Amino acid sequence: MVTLAEVARHAGVSASTVSYVLSGKRTISAPTRERVERSIRELGYHPNAGARALASSRSDIIALMMPLRTDMYVPVMMEIAMAVATTARAHGRDVLLLTDQEGPEAVRRVIGSGLADAMILMDVELEDERLPLVHEAPRPAVLIGLPADTEGLTCVDLDFAATGRLCVDHLAALGHRELAVIGEAPAVYERHTGFAERTITGVRERAAELGLRVLHRPCEGSFESVAGALARIFDERPATTGIVVQNESAVGPLLSLLRQQGKAVPEDISVVAICPDQVATQTSVALTSVAIPAHEMGRRAVELVMAKLGASAGTGTGAGTGTGAGTGTGAGGRVAAPPRETVVRLLAPRLTTRASTGQAPRLVP
Amino acid sequence: MVTLAEVARHAGVSASTVSYVLSGKRTISAPTRERVERSIRELGYHPNAGARALASSRSDIIALMMPLRTDMYVPVMMEIAMAVATTARAHGRDVLLLTDQEGPEAVRRVIGSGLADAMILMDVELEDERLPLVHEAPRPAVLIGLPADTEGLTCVDLDFAATGRLCVDHLAALGHRELAVIGEAPAVYERHTGFAERTITGVRERAAELGLRVLHRPCEGSFESVAGALARIFDERPATTGIVVQNESAVGPLLSLLRQQGKAVPEDISVVAICPDQVATQTSVALTSVAIPAHEMGRRAVELVMAKLGASAGTGTGAGTGTGAGTGTGAGGRVAAPPRETVVRLLAPRLTTRASTGQAPRLVP
DNA sequence: TAGATGTATCGAAGCGCTTCGATGGAGCTT
DNA sequence: AAGCTCCATCGAAGCGCTTCGATACATCTA
Structure with missing residues (x-):
C-alpha cells in the first residue's frame, strides 16, 4: 500500500504538503499542487482511513x-x-x-x-x-x-397527520360522507411507532371538521385479513363509499375483493392509498395515493x-x-x-x- | 473519550497488558484480567476504531x-x-x-x-x-x-437452473404437459444478470427431458403487462395448464386476471411462483413456490x-x-x-x- | 545449584495521517 | 536598506492502538 510519505518523496515535497493538498486546509501553490496530484495518480495512492481517523478524530x-x-x-x-x-x-x-x-x-x-x-x-x-x-x-x-x-x-x-387530513379532504371534495380506513397490522399499533396513530388522528380530525363519519380497522396484509376487515366495514357501515388504505400490502387484495363483490372502483367505492407510487401504478386500477417520500x-x-x-x-x-x-x-x-x-x-x-x-x-x- | 492508557493506569497495569486482555493474543493471569475488565467496565471504555485499524491494519x-x-x-x-x-x-x-x-x-x-x-x-x-x-x-x-x-x-x-427444473418436475408430476413461464422484465434480461436466463434454461432442459412444451414470456410487474403476457400465452398455447412465475410482482395481477377470466386456480391452471414465502402466502390462493433463500x-x-x-x-x-x-x-x-x-x-x-x-x-x- | 523452560507482564517502536508552530523568501512600505 | 507582511512549505509532535522483543520471576531438570 502506498503511503503519504511515498507520495511526498515522489513529488519532492514534505508529507504535510501532501496532506494540505488533500485537505485544502492551507493554500498550496498551483505548481506544487499539480505535482503532488500527479504523484498521487501515478502511484495510485489512497489515504489510509484508519490513520486519517486516528489523526483527525473523524471517521467520515x-x-x-x-x-x-x-x-x-x-x-x-x-x-x-x-x-x-x-x-x-x-x-x-x-x-x-x-x-x-x-x-x-x-x-x-x-x-x-x-x-x-x-x-x-x-x-x-x-x-x-x-x-x-x-x-x-x-x-x-x-x-x-x-x-x-x-x-x-x-x-x-x-407529516402523517397532514396525510390523513389530505386523504379526507380529497374524498370529501368528491362528495363522500362515509369513510373507512384500512389500517396497519395490529402489531404496528402495539409497537407504538406513532405514524399509524398520527395518520388516524389526522383523518378523524378533518372528518370531524367536515362532518364525515370514519371507521378504522387495523388489518394485516394477507388476503383473508383484508377480506375480514372489509366485511366488518360494510357490515357495520353499508353506506361506506370512500376507503383509505394505509397498509400498502393490503391494496392488491382490496381491489381483488371489491371486484369480486361487484363493487366497481371508483364508480361505487373510491380508494386512496398511502403507498409508494410503484405500488399505486401497478394495480389493476391505478390508485390515487399519497406516497411516502422515502x-x-x-x-x-x-x-x-x-x-x-x-x-x-x-x-x-x-x-x-x-x-x-x-x-x-x-x-x-x-x-x-x-x-x-x-x-x-x-x-x-x-x-x-x-x-x-x-x-x-x-x-x- | 477514555483511552487504553487510562484503563491501564486505572487497573495498575501497562497498556500492552490491557491490549492483550482485549485481544486474547497472549495469556493474562485471571486476577489481572479481571482487574482490567473491571476498569474497562467502570470507565466505559471503547477501543478507538481508527487507532486499532491503523495499528493492526484491519478495520473489522x-x-x-x-x-x-x-x-x-x-x-x-x-x-x-x-x-x-x-x-x-x-x-x-x-x-x-x-x-x-x-x-x-x-x-x-x-x-x-x-x-x-x-x-x-x-x-x-x-x-x-x-x-x-x-x-x-x-x-x-x-x-x-x-x-x-x-x-x-x-x-x-x-441454483436457479435447479429451481427451473424443480418447478417443471412439480408440474409434470401433476400431469401438466403445456407450461408457460412469466419471466422477469425485459430490462432484467438485457442487463444480463444471469439468474433469469439460468432459470429458463433449467425449465427448458427438464421440460425437454420430460417431453413438455414451454412458452416463455418476459413481463413487467404491472397489471397491464401481466395481462398482455397472459393473453399472448393463451392465444398461442390455449392448452397451457401450468404457469411458472418468476417475476414476483406479477403474482398478484396474475391471480386477479385468471379469476377474471374464469380460470380457477388450481382446478384449471396451476401456478408455481419463485418468490418470498411472505408473498406466496398473502395472495388470495396461497402459492406453491420456490423461495429465494435470501x-x-x-x-x-x-x-x-x-x-x-x-x-x-x-x-x-x-x-x-x-x-x-x-x-x-x-x-x-x-x-x-x-x-x-x-x-x-x-x-x-x-x-x-x-x-x-x-x-x-x-x-x- | 546452574541451567533450561515457561509464564505473566512491561517498554518501546511504530502504524500513516493531521496539524500547529516555525522558517525562509518575495514583495511591500517608509 | 531596514523593517514588515504574506505566502508557501517544512518539521515534528502526537492521535490510541498493536505487537515484538525484553524482563523478572517461578518452576522444573539434571
Whole structure:
C-alpha cells in the first residue's frame, strides 16, 4: 500500500504538503499542487482511513440503524437506506449499516469507538429505547420518525397527520360522507411507532371538521385479513363509499375483493392509498395515493447530519453550515451536556390523483 | 473519550497488558484480567476504531455493495442485506453500505483505503465491470450471483437452473404437459444478470427431458403487462395448464386476471411462483413456490468472507464450512498475485407445495 | 545449584495521517 | 536598506492502538 510519505518523496515535497493538498486546509501553490496530484495518480495512492481517523478524530462515516423486521414498508426502508447512502457519498461520507438486532448498545459502541461521526436512526418508536443513549452521546444523531418527546432531538418524517387530513379532504371534495380506513397490522399499533396513530388522528380530525363519519380497522396484509376487515366495514357501515388504505400490502387484495363483490372502483367505492407510487401504478386500477417520500427522508436526514457536523462536503455542494446550539468545553471537570437544538422537519404529503377515486355515488339508503 | 492508557493506569497495569486482555493474543493471569475488565467496565471504555485499524491494519469492516435500482426483488435484497449485517456482527464485524452508484471505483477506494477488510458484491452481472477490480484487489471478495466466468472467484447464489427444473418436475408430476413461464422484465434480461436466463434454461432442459412444451414470456410487474403476457400465452398455447412465475410482482395481477377470466386456480391452471414465502402466502390462493433463500445467501456470503479472512469469530456460532465446488489452488511462483481458489456455492432450491397447484385438468382439445 | 523452560507482564517502536508552530523568501512600505 | 507582511512549505509532535522483543520471576531438570 502506498503511503503519504511515498507520495511526498515522489513529488519532492514534505508529507504535510501532501496532506494540505488533500485537505485544502492551507493554500498550496498551483505548481506544487499539480505535482503532488500527479504523484498521487501515478502511484495510485489512497489515504489510509484508519490513520486519517486516528489523526483527525473523524471517521467520515455515518451510521444508519435500520429495523431488522421486514413486516412493513420494506420498499420504503430500502429507498431510505439507498438515499442515505448516495447522499452521504455526495458529501464524501460512507455509511455503516447497523440493525436494531444489537439493541441500543450499538449506539454506544459505534459512537464510543469513534467508528462513526454521527447516527441516523430509522423506525423510531414513541418511547424508543435508543433515545437516552442518543441524548447522552457526544455525537449528532438524526431520527427518521417521531418519538413522543422530541425535545433536544433532530427528526425527519412525513407529516402523517397532514396525510390523513389530505386523504379526507380529497374524498370529501368528491362528495363522500362515509369513510373507512384500512389500517396497519395490529402489531404496528402495539409497537407504538406513532405514524399509524398520527395518520388516524389526522383523518378523524378533518372528518370531524367536515362532518364525515370514519371507521378504522387495523388489518394485516394477507388476503383473508383484508377480506375480514372489509366485511366488518360494510357490515357495520353499508353506506361506506370512500376507503383509505394505509397498509400498502393490503391494496392488491382490496381491489381483488371489491371486484369480486361487484363493487366497481371508483364508480361505487373510491380508494386512496398511502403507498409508494410503484405500488399505486401497478394495480389493476391505478390508485390515487399519497406516497411516502422515502428518498427525500433519507436525503434530508443526511443533510441534517451534515449540518450538525458543521461540514462542507467532499464532492458535494459547497458551503452551508447550519449552526447548531453551542459548543462549550468547560474548564475543569465534567461539564453538563450542552443543551441541544430541537429540529423537527415534517415533510408535506402530496396526493396524486389516479383512477381509483371519483364522485361519490348517489346512495339509496 | 477514555483511552487504553487510562484503563491501564486505572487497573495498575501497562497498556500492552490491557491490549492483550482485549485481544486474547497472549495469556493474562485471571486476577489481572479481571482487574482490567473491571476498569474497562467502570470507565466505559471503547477501543478507538481508527487507532486499532491503523495499528493492526484491519478495520473489522466488511463492505456490502448493493444495487441502487429498486425495480426488482426489493424484499430479497433487503433480506440479504439484513442477513449480512447480523451475521457480520455475530462475527464481530461491521458492515459498510455501498451502492453501485459510485461505480466500480468504489471497490478500489474502499479496499485501497483500508476502510474495509473484504467486500460482498450483490447483483452481479454476467460481465460485471467490478470483476477486474475484484481480481486485482489485495482483499477477499464474495459475490452474490454468478458472473459468466467464475475462475478465481467466490460466489454464492440460489441454483436457479435447479429451481427451473424443480418447478417443471412439480408440474409434470401433476400431469401438466403445456407450461408457460412469466419471466422477469425485459430490462432484467438485457442487463444480463444471469439468474433469469439460468432459470429458463433449467425449465427448458427438464421440460425437454420430460417431453413438455414451454412458452416463455418476459413481463413487467404491472397489471397491464401481466395481462398482455397472459393473453399472448393463451392465444398461442390455449392448452397451457401450468404457469411458472418468476417475476414476483406479477403474482398478484396474475391471480386477479385468471379469476377474471374464469380460470380457477388450481382446478384449471396451476401456478408455481419463485418468490418470498411472505408473498406466496398473502395472495388470495396461497402459492406453491420456490423461495429465494435470501437470508441464507447473506449469511453464507459473510461466512465465506470470514473463511477467506482466516478469522475465528467474535460472539459467533462455531459452525462448519461445507466444501465447495472448489477448483484447485495453482501452485505457481510467489511473484505475481497468488492464484485464488474458485468457490461456487449454489444453494439447493426448495419447493413448498401450497394451494395453487393441483392435478392437470383433462383437456378437450 | 546452574541451567533450561515457561509464564505473566512491561517498554518501546511504530502504524500513516493531521496539524500547529516555525522558517525562509518575495514583495511591500517608509 | 531596514523593517514588515504574506505566502508557501517544512518539521515534528502526537492521535490510541498493536505487537515484538525484553524482563523478572517461578518452576522444573539434571
